[in-house]
Amino acid sequence: MESSESIISYLSQQEAGEIDELLMGPVGFSLDQLMELAGLSVASAIAEVYRSNEYNRVLVICGPGNNGGDGLVAARHLHHFGYKSCICYPKQTSKPIYARLVTQLESMSVPFLSIENLPKELSNFDILVDAIFGFSFKGNPWPPFDDLIRKLVSLKDHYQEHPKSPVVVSVDTPSGWHVEDGDTSGEGIKPDMLVSLTAPKLCAKKFCGPHHFLGGRFVPLSIMQKYKLQLPPYPGTCMCVRIGKAPISPKFHEKTMESDPFVQFQKWHDNAVEAGVKEPNTMALSTATKDGKPYSDSSSRMVSLKKVDQGGFVWCSNYGSRKGREISENPHASLLFYWNALNRQVRVEGFVQKVSEEESEEYFCSRPREIQVAPAVSKQSTVVLGREVLIQQCKELEEKYPQGSMMIPKPKDWGGYRLIPETIEFWQGDESSVQMRLRYYSQVIDGRKEWRILIIFIASIEWLMQPSKKLIRNPLLHPHSAPSPPPPPDPTTITNLILQSDNPNSLTQSLHTFTQWTPDLVQTILKRLWNHAPKALQFFQILYGHPTYTHSPTSFDHAIDIAARIRDYKSLWTLVARMRSQKLGPTPKTFAIITERYVSSGKADKAVKVFLSMHEHGCQQDLNSFNSFLDVLCKSKRVEMAYKLFKIFRGRFKADVISYNIIANGFCLKKQTPRALEILKEMVERGLEPTLTTYNILLKGYFRAGQVKEGWEFFLQMKKRNIEIDVVSYTTVIHGLGVLGEVVRARKVFDEMIGAGVLPSVATYNAFIQVLCKKDCVENAIIVFDEMLRKGYVPNVTTYIVVIRGLCHVGKMDMAIEYMNQMGDDCEPNIQTYNVVVRYYCDDGEIEKALEVFEKMSGGTCLPNLDTYNILINAMFVRKKSDDLVVAGKLLIEMVDRGFLPRKFTLNRVLNGLVLTGNQGFAQEILRLQSKCGRIPRHFRL
Numbered sequence: 037m038e039s040s041e042s043i044i045s046y047l048s049q050q051e052a053g054e055i056d057e058l059l060m061g062p063v064g065f066s067l068d069q070l071m072e073l074a075g076l077s078v079a080s081a082i083a084e085v086y087r088s089n090e091y092n093r094v095l096v097i098c099g100p101g102n103n104g105g106d107g108l109v110a111a112r113h114l115h116h117f118g119y120k121s122c123i124c125y126p127k128q129t130s131k132p133i134y135a136r137l138v139t140q141l142e143s144m145s146v147p148f149l150s151i152e153n154l155p156k157e158l159s160n161f162d163i164l165v166d167a168i169f170g171f172s173f174k175g176n177p178w179p180p181f182d183d184l185i186r187k188l189v190s191l192k193d194h195y196q197e198h199p200k201s202p203v204v205v206s207v208d209t210p211s212g213w214h215v216e217d218g219d220t221s222g223e224g225i226k227p228d229m230l231v232s233l234t235a236p237k238l239c240a241k242k243f244c245g246p247h248h249f250l251g252g253r254f255v256p257l258s259i260m261q262k263y264k265l266q267l268p269p270y271p272g273t274c275m276c277v278r279i280g281k282a283p284i285s286p287k288f289h290e291k292t293m294e295s296d297p298f299v300q301f302q303k304w305h306d307n308a309v310e311a312g313v314k315e316p317n318t319m320a321l322s323t324a325t326k327d328g329k330p331y332s333d334s335s336s337r338m339v340s341l342k343k344v345d346q347g348g349f350v351w352c353s354n355y356g357s358r359k360g361r362e363i364s365e366n367p368h369a370s371l372l373f374y375w376n377a378l379n380r381q382v383r384v385e386g387f388v389q390k391v392s393e394e395e396s397e398e399y400f401c402s403r404p405r406e407i408q409v410a411p412a413v414s415k416q417s418t419v420v421l422g423r424e425v426l427i428q429q430c431k432e433l434e435e436k437y438p439q440g441s442m443m444i445p446k447p448k449d450w451g452g453y454r455l456i457p458e459t460i461e462f463w464q465g466d467e468s469s470v471q472m473r474l475r476y477y478s479q480v481i482d483g484r485k486e487w488r489i490l491i492i493f494i495a496s497i498e499w500l501m502q503p504s505k506k507l508i509r510n511p512l513l514h515p516h517s518a519p520s521p522p523p524p525p526d527p528t529t530i531t532n533l534i535l536q537s538d539n540p541n542s543l544t545q546s547l548h549t550f551t552q553w554t555p556d557l558v559q560t561i562l563k564r565l566w567n568h569a570p571k572a573l574q575f576f577q578i579l580y581g582h583p584t585y586t587h588s589p590t591s592f593d594h595a596i597d598i599a600a601r602i603r604d605y606k607s608l609w610t611l612v613a614r615m616r617s618q619k620l621g622p623t624p625k626t627f628a629i630i631t632e633r634y635v636s637s638g639k640a641d642k643a644v645k646v647f648l649s650m651h652e653h654g655c656q657q658d659l660n661s662f663n664s665f666l667d668v669l670c671k672s673k674r675v676e677m678a679y680k681l682f683k684i685f686r687g688r689f690k691a692d693v694i695s696y697n698i699i700a701n702g703f704c705l706k707k708q709t710p711r712a713l714e715i716l717k718e719m720v721e722r723g724l725e726p727t728l729t730t731y732n733i734l735l736k737g738y739f740r741a742g743q744v745k746e747g748w749e750f751f752l753q754m755k756k757r758n759i760e761i762d763v764v765s766y767t768t769v770i771h772g773l774g775v776l777g778e779v780v781r782a783r784k785v786f787d788e789m790i791g792a793g794v795l796p797s798v799a800t801y802n803a804f805i806q807v808l809c810k811k812d813c814v815e816n817a818i819i820v821f822d823e824m825l826r827k828g829y830v831p832n833v834t835t836y837i838v839v840i841r842g843l844c845h846v847g848k849m850d851m852a853i854e855y856m857n858q859m860g861d862d863c864e865p866n867i868q869t870y871n872v873v874v875r876y877y878c879d880d881g882e883i884e885k886a887l888e889v890f891e892k893m894s895g896g897t898c899l900p901n902l903d904t905y906n907i908l909i910n911a912m913f914v915r916k917k918s919d920d921l922v923v924a925g926k927l928l929i930e931m932v933d934r935g936f937l938p939r940k941f942t943l944n945r946v947l948n949g950l951v952l953t954g955n956q957g958f959a960q961e962i963l964r965l966q967s968k969c970g971r972i973p974r975h976f977r978l
């Protein structure tokens with residue numbers, strides 16, 4: 037509604053009276069005609085600002101003159117508009133016009149309340165219409181109107197603090213005000229809305245409430261010209277027109293904002309409708325191509341909002357249009373609403389999904405027929421042979437589906453889109469120099485999508501134009517808010533959400549709603565879920581279907597590793613195939629993982645086959661992958677097999693020092709130092725120089741084989757041959773000597789190395805501390821631990837495990853727990869740490885405490901692994917209590933659920949234990965459950 041205060045004329049009391057006389061004289065109006073139109077204007081203006089669903093109860097206070105008559109008419113129209121009208125009309129006149137108005141109202145059962153019957157608190161009403169005095173008022177109000185006016189004044193004073201007090205609407209003039217000078221005492225009523233009739237009176241200049249309207253659309257041109265009246269034009273068929281800018285009400289304040297952005301949006305949308313914004317549903321939709329480069333590959337256009345629901349913002353379009361194509365490539369999009377009259381903007385960002393076919397059908401059917409024709413004939417963004425062709429097609433379609441016959445079918449590529457928002461930002465311009473933007477962003481907390489609010493204060497645009505003034509970005513904490521910027525999703529929360537969810541659909545929805553996924557975050561969560569393989573794979577699978585996120589090769593490797601660990605080979609190879617189809621791999625690392633898992637599950641032959649068939653999966657074998665595979669075999673003590681392969685393929689892959697080192701190490705791990713030495717000889721013969729690593733491998737081999745003398749001798753030889761001995765060599769010797777009981781010599785080497793210019797590493801400290809714990813005393817170990825700290829070393833998880841184990845070993849459990857609690861954020865206890873504590877508690881018979889630690893793990897960031905379950909289940913037999921065996925049974929179920937295979941022995945033990953302690957029912961349940969998931973051999977029967 038366009039209008040402006042600058043073009044408005046104001047009438048003196050005298051002019052108002054003169055015009056009144058003219059209207060009812062030469063112009064030919066009757067009083068009741070004018071009053072009818074005036075009252076209708078008042079009701080229309082009220083309905084435009086205060087919707088009947090929010091402001092329903094209206095009290096119209098009518099004075100003794102025509103102003104009161106306007107009030108009676110307005111009350112009738114408001115009643116028809118859906119408001120609950122009540123009238124207070126203390127000085128009724130017997131003139132027929134008024135009597136008729138009263139009769140009309142009475143016949144509609146609109147109640148008339150005497151002053152005595154008025155509720156004490158007028159606050160029972162939502163709207164109070166002041167139709168007491170109009171332009172003929174003079175002097176001070178007489179009783180009983182003085183009291184009524186005072187009531188209106190005090191009501192405002194009383195309710196100033198309250199968020200929703202009744203609003204006061206004055207008809208033509210605020211009653212009690214001087215018609216020209218206004219509220220001279222400053223103590224008169226302060227209406228929220230003034231509906232000036234015919235033209236505003238001079239006192240209206242002093243009106244400073246939020247809504248000033250003009251009504252009385254009956255002034256003829258002759259009067260306009262005679263009095264040089266400048267009045268805003270009435271738009272369309274409206275009975276009233278706003279004077280001046282629509283205020284933004286309620287004031288944009290974070291405290292008045294809803295916690296749900298959809299509710300907030302609805303409110304603002306309603307306000308836009310109320311304020312008469314043209315096409316409040318029109319929004320700019322911006323989409324982008326896959327790479328989404330701004331300016332070049334993004335595009336915007338206006339579309340019409342179809343509906344808003346808790347899922348998102350819906351509109352309809354041709355799926356083949358440019359926006360449709362861009363959305364199919366890149367579902368990220370944004371919507372922008374701008375409601376000019378309110379100076380408000382809402383920005384919505386998120387990702388777009390097509391609505392279901394049924395929903396689209398529904399939208400199409402709900403369209404008027406004329407609008408159905410257009411999408412049915414037009415293929416958007418395609419070149420048409422000419423306007424005539426389109427018109428002809430429309431005609432043909434209309435002939436084919438004549439009005440009232442069959443419905444026009446929905447075109448196949450026409451339908452709805454829904455933008456699921458990630459952020460919704462509300463902005464409102466106001467006159468102050470600092471403006472506020474309120475951004476809602478979604479987070480998934482405990483499985484539920486929750487909205488957080490971020491408040492951004494920003495200097496006004498004018499300020500920004502001046503380079504000297506700084507942009508203020510000052511996030512405030514709000515009851516619903518979190519600090520800026522929106523924090524990255526918290527892995528713990530997401531992990532717990534996944535662990536606790538037993539509804540895959542809602543989990544999928546939550547995880548898909550979330551669009552801030554990064555490979556790092558995904559990997560962190562996969563690691564957290566490492567010991568709950570089924571959940572980890574479910575998570576991976578859900579994100580595989582995410583509309584915008586694509587897994588990284590590393591995440592694929594993690595998932596493959598997990599699938600392989602639980603021997604779900606079908607999933608494993610599906611993942612490999614997907615990785616390949618997405619051109620993300622499989623990489624040599626993927627195969628290193630797969631072969632290692634096959635080997636560790638006793639399928640070394642299969643591992644060899646996999647290695648030899650790598651190229652069939654698009655990953656060529658090379659020296660590196662060959663070495664990795666040899667290493668896998670050697671570390672699982674299959675050095676003979678490795679050596680055989682090595683001899684077959686060393687020519688093809690051009691075996692290098694690393695290949696030889698791996699085989700030598702394989703022999704050392706099997707305590708076969710002479711064979712390792714042979715390998716060393718062989719490599720030299722083949723012209724390959726041994727490296728320091730080669731020597732270190734042999735050095736370690738000697739100590740591992742318990743050959744202290746040979747080991748020491750070898751170490752001396754290394755020195756003698758001027759081999760640059762490094763920290764690994766020293767650490768090997770310290771550890772080797774210590775473990776074999778030579779603590780004093782170990783300490784000597786430890787002290788010596790610094791003199792030799794080699795600084796100990798954390799690994800050296802770890803080795804030395806371990807030696808002291810095992811072969812000396814834990815107190816000395818702690819002295820070294822403290823020394824390590826003093827020297828500025830940062831202990832790692834291994835350091836802590838070594839100390840904790842040492843403490844547990846001598847029964848200092850409390851101290852061990854203290855050390856565990858000391859482990860900070862950078863060095864959180866891992867599963868081995870927990871297992872040490874659980875194991876020692878169990879060994880000490882402190883089953884409850886062990887279970888306590890276990891509980892903590894399950895609810896925290898470190899899930900129990902196979903060892904944890906085995907330790908605990910075994911401990912449940914110690915006390916020979918029936919309850920303990922039930923716990924063991926539950927643990928068994930849980931471990932299987934999490935993808936761990938119990939050993940046959942453990943399974944039998946638990947089942948037999950349950951039967952022996954009278955828990956047959958539970959035993960049977962376990963069997964049923966487990967054989968259902970195929971984890972337990974079917975032949976096992978009770």
Ligand SMILES: NC(=O)C1=CN([C@@H]2O[C@H](COP(=O)(O)OP(=O)(O)OC[C@H]3O[C@@H](n4cnc5c(N)ncnc54)[C@H](OP(=O)(O)O)[C@@H]3O)[C@@H](O)[C@H]2O)[C@@H](O)CC1
Nearest residue numbers: 056070100101102103169170171172173174176177178208
């Ligand atoms: N184009 C137009 O002009 C149109 C005008 N219209 C409407 O008519 C309104 C003007 O109506 P109006 O002339 O009847 O006078 P209004 O202000 O209602 O009240 C006067 C009454 O109050 C009384 N009164 C006076 N002072 C008082 C006091 N201190 N304390 C107590 N009482 C006092 C006075 O008593 P009296 O002086 O007669 O004894 C009389 O009874 C105008 O504002 C608009 O709303 C529309 O309907 C149609 C088009």
Ligand SMILES: [K+]
Nearest residue numbers: 168169207209
């Ligand atoms: K009034």
